[in-house]
Amino acid sequence: xxxxxxxxxxxxxxxxxxxxxxxxxxxxxxxxxxxxxxxxxxxxxxxxxxxxxxxxxxxxxxxxxxxxxxxxxxxxxxxxxxxxxxxxxxxxxxxxxxxxxxxxxxxxxxxxxxxxxxxxxxxxxxxxxxxxxxxxxxxxxxxxxxxxxxxxxxxxxxxxxxxxxxxxxxxxxxxxxxxxxxxxxxxxxxxxxx
Amino acid sequence: xxxxxxxxxxxxxxxxxxxxxxxxxxxxxxxxxxxxxxxxxxxxxxxxxxxxxxxxxxxxxxxxxxxxxxxxxxxxxxxxxxxxxxxxxxxxxxxxxxxxxxxxxxxxxxxxxxxxxxxxxxxxxxxxxxxxxxxxxxxxxxxxxxxxxxxxxxxxxxxxxxxxxxxxxxxxxxxxxxxxxxxxxxxxxxxxxxxxxxxxxxxxxxxxxxxxxxxxxxxxxxxxxxxxxxxxxxxxxxxxxxxxxxxxxxxxxxxxxxxxxxxxxxxxxxxxxxxxxxxxxxxxxxxxxxxxxxxxxxxxxxxxxxxxxxxxxxxxxxxxxxxxxxxxxxxxxxxxxxxxxxxxxxxxxxxxxxxxxxxxxxxxxxxxxxxxxxxxxxxxxxxxxxxxxxxxxxxxxxxxxxxxxxxxxxx
Numbered sequence: 001x002x003x004x005x006x007x008x009x010x011x012x013x014x015x016x017x018x019x020x021x022x023x024x025x026x027x028x029x030x031x032x033x034x035x036x037x038x039x040x041x042x043x044x045x046x047x048x049x050x051x052x053x054x055x056x057x058x059x060x061x062x063x064x065x066x067x068x069x070x071x072x073x074x075x076x077x078x079x080x081x082x083x084x085x086x087x088x089x090x091x092x093x094x095x096x097x098x099x100x101x102x103x104x105x106x107x108x109x110x111x112x113x114x115x116x117x118x119x120x121x122x123x124x125x126x127x128x129x130x131x132x133x134x135x136x137x138x139x140x141x142x143x144x145x146x147x148x149x150x151x152x153x154x155x156x157x158x159x160x161x162x163x164x165x166x167x168x169x170x171x172x173x174x175x176x177x178x179x180x181x182x183x184x185x186x187x188x189x190x191x192x193x194x
Numbered sequence: 195x196x197x198x199x200x201x202x203x204x205x206x207x208x209x210x211x212x213x214x215x216x217x218x219x220x221x222x223x224x225x226x227x228x229x230x231x232x233x234x235x236x237x238x239x240x241x242x243x244x245x246x247x248x249x250x251x252x253x254x255x256x257x258x259x260x261x262x263x264x265x266x267x268x269x270x271x272x273x274x275x276x277x278x279x280x281x282x283x284x285x286x287x288x289x290x291x292x293x294x295x296x297x298x299x300x301x302x303x304x305x306x307x308x309x310x311x312x313x314x315x316x317x318x319x320x321x322x323x324x325x326x327x328x329x330x331x332x333x334x335x336x337x338x339x340x341x342x343x344x345x346x347x348x349x350x351x352x353x354x355x356x357x358x359x360x361x362x363x364x365x366x367x368x369x370x371x372x373x374x375x376x377x378x379x380x381x382x383x384x385x386x387x388x389x390x391x392x393x394x395x396x397x398x399x400x401x402x403x404x405x406x407x408x409x410x411x412x413x414x415x416x417x418x419x420x421x422x423x424x425x426x427x428x429x430x431x432x433x434x435x436x437x438x439x440x441x442x443x444x445x446x447x448x449x450x451x452x453x454x455x456x457x458x459x460x461x462x463x464x465x466x467x468x469x470x471x472x473x474x475x476x477x478x479x480x481x482x483x484x485x486x487x488x489x490x491x492x493x494x495x496x497x498x499x500x501x502x503x504x505x506x507x508x509x510x511x512x513x514x515x516x517x518x519x520x521x522x523x524x525x526x527x528x529x530x531x532x533x534x535x536x537x538x539x540x541x542x543x544x545x546x547x548x549x550x551x552x553x554x555x556x557x558x559x560x561x562x563x564x565x566x567x568x569x570x571x572x573x574x575x576x577x578x579x580x581x582x583x584x585x586x587x588x589x590x591x592x593x594x595x596x597x598x599x600x601x602x603x604x605x
Contacts, residue, residue, distance in 0.1 A: 040604040050522075054521075054522075093477065093482070094478075096478065097478070
């Protein structure tokens with residue numbers, strides 16, 4: 001869905017944090033803040049809810065544990081019992097390393113994919129970049145407009161709170177299939193004359 | 195100091211009471227358990243007395259020594275987050291010399307009493323008939339034991355005293371500028387480096403072999419020292435956390451927040467798993483190899499009178515921490531963290547119990563007044579030392595160069 005956004009850039013955390021606070025207090029809806037590096041405490045300042053990633057990690061881990069233990073015990077006791085070095089058919093200590101490995105594998109791989117899903121990042125999936133310098137050195141705050149938003153007022157509000165490069169963009173807020181290099185010019189090319 | 199913390203009357207009462215319980219238990223032990231009756235293991239009570247003394251001395255000495263270790267790794271890793279409760283770890287490390295001396299006295303009694311029931315290699319009669327022990331006599335002999343113990347206890351005490359002196363010195367120095375702070379920190383780093391090398395050579399390798407593993411000198415495991423270290427480290431952090439929470443409740447440690455609590459919880463969570471890893475690795479290799487001289491160690495623990503404690507050990511030290519500490523919310527909850535600290539401390543005390551007892555009192559373990567009275571006495575001793583330190587030193591290291599990092603700490 002295409003929406004209208006007001007974008008402002010910051011170059012200092014010390015300016016960003018009070019700005020986030022003021023914008024929230026003024027009642028504007030912050031779409032997101034894009035930063036080039038993780039900033040401690042920004043999630044609290046934005047009032048984001050706890051991520052569900054770790055819950056999913058636990059579920060994947062438990063799945064791995066059950067698959068490993070269930071699978072091995074079924075194979076070695078029921079399906080195809082083998083005498084291995086005179087050990088019992090259900091040698092629990094010998095199963096533990098494999099159970100551990102499968103738990104770690106499933107939770108790690110599962111969490112990576114879940115993380116991609118939550119961030120809407122996948123190979124071949126495209127998201128709109130509000131300000132390309134958010135991957136380099138600027139923190140970019142994006143405010144979502146509603147039908148009642150007064151754009152000039154928001155822009156001057158952002159300006160008063162220390163933002164620069166303020167502009168209004170109309171963009172898709174979700175993701176779509178595509179490639180960056182085909183649809184967006186990522187860097188400036190200059191003709192070099194001989 | 196104008197706002198110097200004074201230890202509350204309740205704390206003093208409890209620490210004195212605990213020490214009194216320990217002392218009375220010790221005296222009753224001297225009266226009823228005949229500690230000097232005989233060293234050949236025929237008098238069970240006598241063996242039980244020294245086994246319990248050894249277990250608790252070593253457990254609590256390792257535990258308070260972990261406080262020094264925690265300071266040292268923080269210095270070497272330049273970790274600033276722990277500065278806000280640095281004084282609590284220092285307070286705990288101030289118990290190292292006194293518990294070290296007690297441990298050393300107990301060890302001297304065991305060695306010079308030639309107690310073959312505790313350390314079979316001290317008894318010439320046993321060594322004479324055992325080819326394996328004769329082969330090991332280069333390592334397992336009283337002279338080496340005593341010299342190694344003196345060196346390591348002395349060094350642990352010396353470094354803990356030195357690091358505490360540096361920290362107190364910083365209180366007098368006022369706010370440090372960059373050059374002074376760097377110089378001060380460099381001196382800390384030098385002593386911490388000495389300590390970490392020494393720690394690797396003592397707790398990391400020979401000391402648990404010499405002190406604990408040699409109670410069953412025919413059995414051996416190279417992993418034993420790290421396993422002991424894992425056990426003491428996680429319970430040492432638990433002890434630190436309990437005191438941090440206590441002083442926080444007393445209105446001290448103004449900069450400690452839930453962020454620090456969560457990191458301490460993470461430490462306990464991570465090192466519970468580390469302990470389990472080493473414990474299980476030791477067990478798995480012996481189980482798989484199935485060599486009689488190695489499996490004998492687990493025979494008595496798994497299929498003897500220690501079976502219940504053996505499984506309790508895993509439940510307390512692995513299942514409970516991993517399930518309860520997994521969530522962020524529990525690591526930030528003061529009540530749950532306190533409960534878990536007590537659980538972990540008890541769990542690793544049990545761990546030490548089944549390290550020591552099967553080799554000494556063998557098939558007749560007791561878990562009654564003497565076994566519980568002595569650790570309570572040690573706990574009182576530690577509380578007394580911490581209280582003494584806390585009432586003479588400001589509880590926040592105000593001039594530590596890393597304090598700001600700790601104040602703004604965010605997990």
